[in-house]
Amino acid sequence: MAVDDDTLLDSSSSKKDAHVSSSEELAALDLQLSGLISSASSSKSPSSLSTSLESALALEKKARLSADLAPTKRCALAILEMCFNAKDWSLLMEHVVLLSKRRAQLKQVVASMVQKVMNEYLQKTPNLETKIKLIECLNGVAAGKIFVEMERARLTLQLARIHEEQGKIKEAGEVLQEVAVETFGAMAKTEKIAFILEQVRLALDRQDYVRAQILSRKVSHRAFADADESKDAEGKKKLSSVVQPPAEGTPSLLELKGMYHKLMIRYYMHDDEYLEACRQYQSLYEDARKAVSKGDEANADTMETDADAETYLPYLQRVCWLVCLSTSGPMQKSLLEQTRTDKAVRDMLPAHHELLTAFGNAEVIGWPELDAKISKALEKEINVFGAKGSDVRERRVGHLKQRVTEHGILVIAKYYRRITLTRVGELLGLSASDAEKRICTMVNEGHIACKIDRVVGVVDFATAKGESPAAVLDSYAASVRDVVGLVERSSHQISREMQRHGLASKA
Incomplete structure (x- = not known):
């Protein structure tokens, strides 16, 4: 059962001499404190403020x-209010630290001080330097205290954003990565995800891709299970008494899902992992399509307008390009067919459909003819291929040509048993040596199985078709085991017959 903070006592409150003030005593204390605050505010002399603070410290x-x-x-x-009214920020920070370190200080008092300064005073600092000092002071007070872990995380996020605004991306990432919000039981799920995604973004901005991958694994795909609903899970059901509501401005679960996919696209595209990036774009496309249909998928096609289509067509275009850039495999073929039939x-x-159809058919693709059909669409696609004339575009267009060649080799392996390297080169538009290199690469990667007679320049798909070297070795081992088993059973039967007829004793 949840209990209000004012009724919760520190472990020291279990002592026999613990005291609980009555309402009359609290009213008298409030009157006394208000008098001290008025006295400190009305008089501008430092001695009056010092006297009021000493009296309040004695009461505390x-x-x-x-x-x-x-x-x-x-x-x-x-x-703290006296210090704030005096606009003495150094004195305010000094008393925050002093009060938090006093003997037998109650946890709820420390938490209340941190929350008040963070929520009321932090935004009223006269300059950025003072604000940074105050944040660092509160972080020092909250360090190692589990009861103010959420406040420390939010303060650290503010400090990281200040560093980022100043152009200090490295410092911002280093500050933010020190906080592990996934262990915070009182933090709402949406706020946790938003914090982790901010860590991933800063890691990507400073090109720390290894750390970005580690941080991204803290967010499970199951965390977005409720994102397809019209409301977040936290909006549909009452939050647990332990979990606090998310901070103001925290994105919804559906928005966080989109942010997650876009960050993962940045990571996968850096390493040219086209299939994984394609899956992320596929999720973005499906979410955008659902948002357009507003849940009425049966009548989605009739309800859509040109403006609606503009929201998801860019994602669909990138899915088409990336599925063709991906290495051939079961998942790639499934996604290719699913996209082609959309x-x-x-x-x-139409241009993208023609490209998908070319890769979906069991026919050799001629790159010059295909390039003439898709050149206009390819020039416009900057997100996948990069800017015109850049090294990224040159590399990824080269990868697309390579996929066209690999598709042609797979088609040749399907229809031919034996074929010369010269003929393979003619079909693919390559020289015989380049065709041989591509075939060898595909054999090493496990996409095809064949043997090449380099003396006569012949590729033999028949001898190894359907069976890898490992499978052949396994079949040989199985045959040897069968023979050994037959020999053992025969020896056993011979021994039984000899014992039955007494041949063993005569021998």
């Missing part, structure tokens, strides 16, 4: 040693 000490939560908290907050591709993207 008395309440703290009695383990009385309510008056201790009120005294501590009154002290009605939106057939009706709105």
Whole structure:
């Protein structure tokens, strides 16, 4: 059962001498503290402020040693208010640290001080330097204290954004990566995911791709299971008494899902992992299509307008390019067929549909003819192939040509038993040596199985078709085991017959 913070006591409150103030005592204390605050504010002399602070500190000490939560908290907050009203930020930070380190200080008092300064005073600092110092002061107070872990995470996020605005991307990433929010039980799921995605983004911005991958694994795909609903899981059901609501401005689960896919696209495209990037774009396309149909998938095609199509067509175009750039395999073939049969591709993207059809058919593709058909669409695609004239575009266009060649070799392996390297080169538009290199590469990668007689220049797909070397060795081993088993059974039967007829004794 959830209990309000004001009724929760520190472990020291279990002592027999713990005291709980009555309402009359609290009213008298409030009157006394308000008088001290007025006295410190009305008089501009430092001595008046110092006197008021000493009186409030004495009241705080008395309440703290009695383990009385309510008056201790009120005294501590009154002290901070005096410092804030005096606009003495150094004094404010000094008293935050002082009060948090006093003997037998209650956890709820420390938490209340950190929350008040963070929520009310932090945005009123006169300059950025003071704000940074105040954040660092609060982080120092909250360090190692589990009851203010959420406040420390939010303060660290603010500090990282300040560093980023100043152009210090490296410092921002290093500050933010120190906080492991996945262990925070009181933080809402959406806020956790948003924090981790911010860590991933900063890691990508400073080109630390190894750390970005490690951080991205903290977010499971199951975390977005409720993103397809009209409301987040936290909006449909009441939050647990332990879990606090997310901070203001935290994106919804559906928005976080889109952010996650876009960050993963940046990571996969850096390493040219086209199939994984294609799957991320496929998810973005499906989510955008569902948002357009507003859940009415049966009438989605009739309800869509040109403006609606513009929201998801860019994602679909990139899916088409990336599935063709991906290395051939079961998942690639499945995704290729699924995309090729999509009605939106057939009706709105004719050039892309022609490209997918060429890769889907069991026919050799001629690169010059294909390039003439898709050149205009390829020039416009900057997200996948990069800017015109860049090294990225040159490399990825080369990868597309390579996939066209690999598709042609797979088709040749399907229809031919024996074929000369010269003829393979003619079919693929390559020289015999280049065709041999591509075939050898595909054999090493396990896409095809064949033997090449380099003396006569013949590729033999018949001798190794359907069976890899490992499979052949396994069949030989199985045959040897069968023979050994037959020999053992025959020897056993011979021994039985000899014993039955007494031949063994005569021998």
